[in-house]
Amino acid sequence: MRVVCAPTLILISVTICCSLTEKLSNGSSTNIIIMLMDDMGWGDLGVLGQPSKETPNLDAMAAQGILLTNFYTANPLCSPSRAALLTGRLPVRNGFYTTNAHARNAYTPQEIVGGISKDEILLPEMLKKNGYISKIVGKWHLGHRPQYLPLEHGFDEWFGSPNCHFGPYNSSVRPNIPLYILFEGLDFIRRQTEAKQPFFLYWAADATHSPVYASKSFLGKSQRGRYGDAIMELDHSVGQILSLLQNLGIEKNTFVFFTSDNGAALMSGPQESGSNGPFLCGKETTFEGGMREPAIAWWPGHIKGGAVSLQPANVMDLFTTSLALAGISPPDDRMLDGLDLTPVLLNGSHQLDNRPIFFYRGNEMMAVRLGQYKAHYWTWSNSLEELKEGINFCPGQEVPGVTTHDQKEHTLQPLIFHLGRDPGEKYPLSVLSKEYQEVLCSVSAVVQQHQKTLAPGMPQLNMCDLAVMNWSPPGCEKLGKCLKPPTSAPWKCNWPH
Amino acid sequence: MRVVCAPTLILISVTICCSLTEKLSNGSSTNIIIMLMDDMGWGDLGVLGQPSKETPNLDAMAAQGILLTNFYTANPLCSPSRAALLTGRLPVRNGFYTTNAHARNAYTPQEIVGGISKDEILLPEMLKKNGYISKIVGKWHLGHRPQYLPLEHGFDEWFGSPNCHFGPYNSSVRPNIPLYILFEGLDFIRRQTEAKQPFFLYWAADATHSPVYASKSFLGKSQRGRYGDAIMELDHSVGQILSLLQNLGIEKNTFVFFTSDNGAALMSGPQESGSNGPFLCGKETTFEGGMREPAIAWWPGHIKGGAVSLQPANVMDLFTTSLALAGISPPDDRMLDGLDLTPVLLNGSHQLDNRPIFFYRGNEMMAVRLGQYKAHYWTWSNSLEELKEGINFCPGQEVPGVTTHDQKEHTLQPLIFHLGRDPGEKYPLSVLSKEYQEVLCSVSAVVQQHQKTLAPGMPQLNMCDLAVMNWSPPGCEKLGKCLKPPTSAPWKCNWPH
Numbered sequence: 002m003r004v005v006c007a008p009t010l011i012l013i014s015v016t017i018c019c020s021l022t023e024k025l026s027n028g029s030s031t032n033i034i035i036m037l038m039d040d041m042g043w044g045d046l047g048v049l050g051q052p053s054k055e056t057p058n059l060d061a062m063a064a065q066g067i068l069l070t071n072f073y074t075a076n077p078l079c080s081p082s083r084a085a086l087l088t089g090r091l092p093v094r095n096g097f098y099t100t101n102a103h104a105r106n107a108y109t110p111q112e113i114v115g116g117i118s119k120d121e122i123l124l125p126e127m128l129k130k131n132g133y134i135s136k137i138v139g140k141w142h143l144g145h146r147p148q149y150l151p152l153e154h155g156f157d158e159w160f161g162s163p164n165c166h167f168g169p170y171n172s173s174v175r176p177n178i179p180l181y182i183l184f185e186g187l188d189f190i191r192r193q194t195e196a197k198q199p200f201f202l203y204w205a206a207d208a209t210h211s212p213v214y215a216s217k218s219f220l221g222k223s224q225r226g227r228y229g230d231a232i233m234e235l236d237h238s239v240g241q242i243l244s245l246l247q248n249l250g251i252e253k254n255t256f257v258f259f260t261s262d263n264g265a266a267l268m269s270g271p272q273e274s275g276s277n278g279p280f281l282c283g284k285e286t287t288f289e290g291g292m293r294e295p296a297i298a299w300w301p302g303h304i305k306g307g308a309v310s311l312q313p314a315n316v317m318d319l320f321t322t323s324l325a326l327a328g329i330s331p332p333d334d335r336m337l338d339g340l341d342l343t344p345v346l347l348n349g350s351h352q353l354d355n356r357p358i359f360f361y362r363g364n365e366m367m368a369v370r371l372g373q374y375k376a377h378y379w380t381w382s383n384s385l386e387e388l389k390e391g392i393n394f395c396p397g398q399e400v401p402g403v404t405t406h407d408q409k410e411h412t413l414q415p416l417i418f419h420l421g422r423d424p425g426e427k428y429p430l431s432v433l434s435k436e437y438q439e440v441l442c443s444v445s446a447v448v449q450q451h452q453k454t455l456a457p458g459m460p461q462l463n464m465c466d467l468a469v470m471n472w473s474p475p476g477c478e479k480l481g482k483c484l485k486p487p488t489s490a491p492w493k494c495n496w497p498h
Numbered sequence: 499m500r501v502v503c504a505p506t507l508i509l510i511s512v513t514i515c516c517s518l519t520e521k522l523s524n525g526s527s528t529n530i531i532i533m534l535m536d537d538m539g540w541g542d543l544g545v546l547g548q549p550s551k552e553t554p555n556l557d558a559m560a561a562q563g564i565l566l567t568n569f570y571t572a573n574p575l576c577s578p579s580r581a582a583l584l585t586g587r588l589p590v591r592n593g594f595y596t597t598n599a600h601a602r603n604a605y606t607p608q609e610i611v612g613g614i615s616k617d618e619i620l621l622p623e624m625l626k627k628n629g630y631i632s633k634i635v636g637k638w639h640l641g642h643r644p645q646y647l648p649l650e651h652g653f654d655e656w657f658g659s660p661n662c663h664f665g666p667y668n669s670s671v672r673p674n675i676p677l678y679i680l681f682e683g684l685d686f687i688r689r690q691t692e693a694k695q696p697f698f699l700y701w702a703a704d705a706t707h708s709p710v711y712a713s714k715s716f717l718g719k720s721q722r723g724r725y726g727d728a729i730m731e732l733d734h735s736v737g738q739i740l741s742l743l744q745n746l747g748i749e750k751n752t753f754v755f756f757t758s759d760n761g762a763a764l765m766s767g768p769q770e771s772g773s774n775g776p777f778l779c780g781k782e783t784t785f786e787g788g789m790r791e792p793a794i795a796w797w798p799g800h801i802k803g804g805a806v807s808l809q810p811a812n813v814m815d816l817f818t819t820s821l822a823l824a825g826i827s828p829p830d831d832r833m834l835d836g837l838d839l840t841p842v843l844l845n846g847s848h849q850l851d852n853r854p855i856f857f858y859r860g861n862e863m864m865a866v867r868l869g870q871y872k873a874h875y876w877t878w879s880n881s882l883e884e885l886k887e888g889i890n891f892c893p894g895q896e897v898p899g900v901t902t903h904d905q906k907e908h909t910l911q912p913l914i915f916h917l918g919r920d921p922g923e924k925y926p927l928s929v930l931s932k933e934y935q936e937v938l939c940s941v942s943a944v945v946q947q948h949q950k951t952l953a954p955g956m957p958q959l960n961m962c963d964l965a966v967m968n969w970s971p972p973g974c975e976k977l978g979k980c981l982k983p984p985t986s987a988p989w990k991c992n993w994p995h
Contacts, residue, residue: 047806050547050775052567052921054806070549224808224870224918271920276776278547281894309544309551311721373721397778397924400894421721423768424549427894 006442030131030199031326032255034190034246035319036239037086037203038295039079039140039210042265044278045232046295051276053224055233058240062259063297067308067346071420072296073315073358073370074263075338077285079165080108080142080462081361082262082316083205087123087143087154089320089331089339093361095121096458097143104365104379104408105496106285107462109144111164111175111470114491115461116144117154122332124320125155128201131327134193137161138186139205144461146469156203160185163471166207166214173484175470183208183238187245194249201323204242206235211266211273226272243299253302256326258319264291267396281426282395282404285498286382287360287367288426289375291394298346305349312345313358313370322346336454357447363496364457368415369448375426376415376444381408383498394498400427417441465494503939527628527696528797528823529752531687531739532816534583534700535732535792536576536637536707539762541775542729543792548773550721552730555737559756560794564805564843568917569793570812570855570867571760572835574782576662577605577639577959578858579759579813580702584620584640584651586817586828586836590858592618593955594640601862601876601905602993603782604959606641608661608672608967611988612958613641614651619829621817622652625698628824631690634658635683636702641958643966653700657682660968663704663711670981672967680705680735684742691746698820701739703732708763708770723769740796750799753823755816761788764893778923779892779901782995783879784857784864785923786872788891795843802846809842810855810867819843833951854944860993861954865912866945872923873912873941878905880995891995897924914938962991 047054048063049070075085081092088095096118099107109116117123125135136158137151144150145163152159161183183206193200208214208231215230219237223229239259246252265275267283267290277283277290284291296314298304317339324331325341338359344350360368360375368377382394385406395404402409403416403426416429417440430437468489477483544551545560546567572582578589585592593615596604606613614620622632633655634648641647642660649656658680680703690697705711705728712727716734720726736756743749762772764780764787774780774787781788793811795801814836821828822838835856841847857865857872865874879891882903892901899906900913900923913926914937927934965986974980 044547044776048545050541052776053808053918054565054567068551070551226916226919229918271916271925276921279541279549279773279775311550397897397922398894399896419723419768421550421726422723424773425894428768 006445030254032193032200032202032251033128033133033323033326034202034204034242034255034257035086035323036242036257036259037083037139037205038235038259038261039205039207040263040266040275040284041209041232041235041261041295042275042277042283042290043280043293043295044276045265049295050278053229055223055225055229056236058236058243059259059297062239062243062257062299063307065301065306066257066297066299067304067310069296069298069310069312069314071311071313072260072294073292073313074261074294075316076106076361077263077287077291078106078108079140079210079262081106083142084117084121085338086316086319088121089124089317089337090121090335091317091338091359091361093364093455094336094338094458096461098361098363098460099462099494099496100364100460101463101493101496103363104367104381105363106498107363107494107496109142109164109462110465111145112465112467113144113462113494114146114464114466114469116146116149118459118461119148122335123154124323125157125201125203127155127324127329127332128327129155130329131199133199133201133327134158135201135203136186136189137203137205138189139183139203140165140207141205145471158189161205162207165210166212184241187241190242190245191249194251199327206238208235209275211269213273228271228273228275232275253300255300256303256323257299258297259299260296260316261294264293268392268394279424281398281400282382285394287362287377288395288404289420289424292360300346304346308349310345310349312342312353313356314342314345315339315358318342336456357451359451364460366448366452369444369451370420371440371444371447373419373421374417374440374444375420376417376440377403378412378415378448379408379410380405380416382406387498403427403429415441415444417444462496463493464491466491503942527751529690529697529699529748530625530630530820530823531699531701531752531754532583532820533736533739533754533756534580534702535756535758536702536704537760537763537772537781538706538729538732538758538792539772539774539780539787540777540790540792541773542762546792547775550726552720552722552726553733555733555740556756556792556794559736559740559754559796560804562798562803563754563794563796564801564807566793566795566807566809566811568808568810569757569791570789570810571758571791572813573603573858574760574784574788575603575605576637576707576759578603580639581614581618582835583813583816585618586621586814586834587618587832588814588835588856588858590861590952591833591835591955593958595858595860595957596959596991596993597861597957598960598990598993600860601864601878602860603995604860604991604993606639606661606959607962608642609962609964610641610959610991611643611961611963611966613643613646615956615958616645619832620651621820622654622698622700624652624821624826624829625824626652627826628696630696630698630824631655632698632700633683633686634700634702635686636680637662637704638702642968655686658702659704662707663709681738684738687739687742688746691748696824703735705732706772708766710770725768725770725772729772750797752797753800753820754796755794756796757793757813758791761790765889765891776921778895778897779879782891784859784874785892785901786917786921789857797843801843805846807842807846809839809850810853811839811842812836812855815839833953854948856948861957863945863949866941866948867917868937868941868944870916870918871914871937871941872917873914873937874900875909875912875945876905876907877902877913879903884995900924900926912938912941914941959993960990961988963988
């Protein structure tokens with residue numbers, strides 16, 4: 002079918018880019034706390050429909066703040082999602098992707114050669130301009146070689162691990178760094194408050210990433226098994242942080258945002274993964290279950306309590322929004338994908354309703370959301386070969402023609418869903434309908450503009466080498482545990498999905 | 499595998515039956531309002547995770563009342579569910595089932611011969627004992643022949659329709675009764691309050707049953723299409739009722755319960771059906787999506803606001819609980835399946851945590867829930883033949899061995915799920931695990947006792963006859979629209995699923 006688009010529709014995408022000049026007048030020293038969970042799903046919060054309702058602190062945070070029900074990550078995998086948050090740019094721009102094969106998710110395992118490029122500007126580097134002190138507590142995941150570590154990229158303090166914490170631990174064949182307990186943030190908040198120093202705390206807890214972790218005092222406490230125990234502990238920690246802010250009397254001067262890096266890792270089974278609520282599939286996929294995230298903004302005295310925002314938004318907006326709160330102009334020498342959400346969060350503005358959300362998997366734009374509509378240009382869950390091995394990104398779910406096991410191209414006739422009527426992406430609009438044709442016109446214009454102006458960054462996740470692993474992590478000398486790295490023998494990393 | 503059950507475990511079911519003597523001292527004239535929605539799903543409420551968050555009044559009702567996240571219907575279809583609510587008894591006892599074929603859902607279409615038996619005692623009949631005036635506003639669905647209608651079974655007033663409202667309308671081949679607007683309840687509340695008369699209002703709105711209905715002022719207002727518009731209107735109506743109670747100053751003397759008759763009718767597609775949140779399948783099935791219901795109890799000054807109860811409960815408990823609130827002893831000449839929930843709702847008691855929930859489809863106990871565990875003795879979605887015709891009770895969902903398309907018997911080795919860890923019923927426990935064996939022991943004892951004491955009622959939904967249809971509904975004479983019934987020719991009704 003040939004669709005004739007009215008020229009007026011094409012203008013939508015132009016309007017989007019020009020409504021972001023609103024500035025926050027008195028925000029020049031607002032503290033910023035970003036709580037980024039690991040593989041936590043949209044449906045894991047009581048306030049978002051988890052039947053066990055075991056997140057009283059997060060539910061209270063939502064009741065005192067604003068809940069964003071249409072908030073997305075930039076990629077359905079840890080590393081690229083985190084790189085996007087801290088740079089305000091899509092992974093395909095900031096280099097956190099691979100070109101080794103088509104549309105493959107990639108991250109930073111121990112053998113990765115690359116990491117976050119020195120040419121990227123990270124949020125803590127920007128915040129320095131207004132005197133902020135920044136700390137990361139938890140998982141970094143933007144490269145573990147010395148030049149890629151947090152203190153080289155704007156953070157002043159770091160307590161956590163460079164990578165995922167999956168084992169084997171204490172192995173001399175695959176050296177690993179054990180898990181950390183995640184509460185140094187409280188001390189940091191206290192110290193900066195005493196020093197009257199504006200701060201940025203990036204709490205990147207990894208307890209809900211497989212192997213799921215909960216402290217002894219939470220084990221067996223939830224209705225949901227070990228994963229639920231971890232959720233309860235994280236929820237408790239959120240409560241501790243918010244209480245501390247109130248006890249210190251800095252809650253009206255501290256913007257707190259809670260979200261997760263990607264959808265629940267359904268392939269890990271019920272003991273080790275969470276819930277994506279009513280959404281389709283999970284981590285690794287560009288369906289809603291892979292990329293829609295729980296999201297709460299909390300800032301007493303500034304954000305109206307109990308509000309719900311339907312604003313389509315994403316982790317890259319946190320970069321731009323944080324800069325607006327800090328009174329710092331965003332970098333003007335590069336394309337940014339994040340928008341300043343302060344008009345939405347503080348004044349309930351609807352100016353940004355039509356901003357698009359792009360769903361990438363590796364080097365491919367798989368889908369785009371515009372308003373209530375989502376158009377899939379490519380669909381893929383994972384390969385039949387992987388499925389036969391028991392790796393399933395959509396367990397219990399199967400939507401014919403949608404959760405495809407081959408990379409299916411739909412660029413000439415994208416699958417379009419209305420996410421209001423059909424959040425589970427089960428019923429594509431009929432291509433013969435007027436609605437489909439009108440949506441396709443708007444979406445095509447946005448996609449065309451996006452792709453025309455896209456300059457992909459140098460891919461950082463293409464090359465692997467056993468020699469770059471953490472054979473001699475800091476402190477190993479004292480323990481006599483330093484290992485000798487093997488001879489360098491780089492290879493093109495294999496990214497199976 | 500042969501399981502050896504410890505005798506102590508078998509005692510669980512005995513303990514269950516004996517903890518229901520608690521009485522409400524001052525409840526002798528508490529008004530009762532039961533709001534029963536039609537085909538509304540667990541996931542349709544904002545507070546239960548509907549992403550559109552378009553139910554501010556119901557969310558507020560939950561914030562002021564108690565949300566029951568483990569509340570069930572007694573059957574995944576309208577008529578039997580309603581019969582169970584009003585009698586406090588399982589459909590297999592009160593006759594609202596069929597024996598025409600194994601495990602078939604049945605209801606009261608226009609050609610049904612049967613209806614609610616005069617031997618059953620309905621809630622409004624019981625409430626009369628303490629001087630209550632009762633009204634039903636909306637859908638009856640317990641038989642449309644004169645002897646089965648509401649005013650013959652204890653209701654003093656009725657504004658609504660005897661059956662479902664699906665068409666064709668104004669047909670002389672299949673006569674039908676059109677839809678009613680549902681607000682006569684407000685007037686009833688006002689009148690009874692003025693008369694200082696304790697009342698029972700049973701608001702059985704059918705707007706979310708296909709064909710979904712919303713008034714002009716709500717059409718196009720939701721993000722979810724026509725179904726969402728209907729939800730918004732019902733939510734608005736809930737707000738109106740609660741506001742009226744407060745304006746009349748009777749809110750502390752009026753117990754209000756909101757729930758639905760069965761899960762969302764997923765087979766009706768995205769414009770005409772709702773959401774069952776994270777649960778499996780929908781209406782017509784005994785999976786969680788077919789039988790777990792949204793449920794809120796509201797009673798300012800008596801129920802603590804913002805509470806969440808995990809109590810496994812069901813619509814039959816509303817019969818017993820209402821009697822307790824009215825200070826009336828339940829009938830002692832018959833087996834009741836409902837429990838008095840007042841200790842749970844008012845005092846947060848955990849005495850009833852281990853009461854079982856039975857999942858029936860027609861004449862078969864398909865599954866039972868005990869604590870967090872649910873054991874499926876039979877599984878069935880619908881037949882392959884129906885599926886090929888496009889009738890799908892689990893669209894987009896498929897759990898191998900669980901959402902079976904034949905009636906699969908598991909009585910020797912039931913499929914057991916832990917609903918806390920796995921609310922979506924995707925991961926049966928391994929039959930080799932200790933957990934499975936222990937659970938099987940407890941569940942088997944409960945099932946054995948249940949089946950041993952079960953005396954099925956006379957099935958009311960076996961026979962059909964075109965002659966019993968509403969050929970001459972009341973008032974037809976005035977309009978000159980009375981039709982002549984055909985000669986009686988009864989047949990065994992066909993219940994395909």
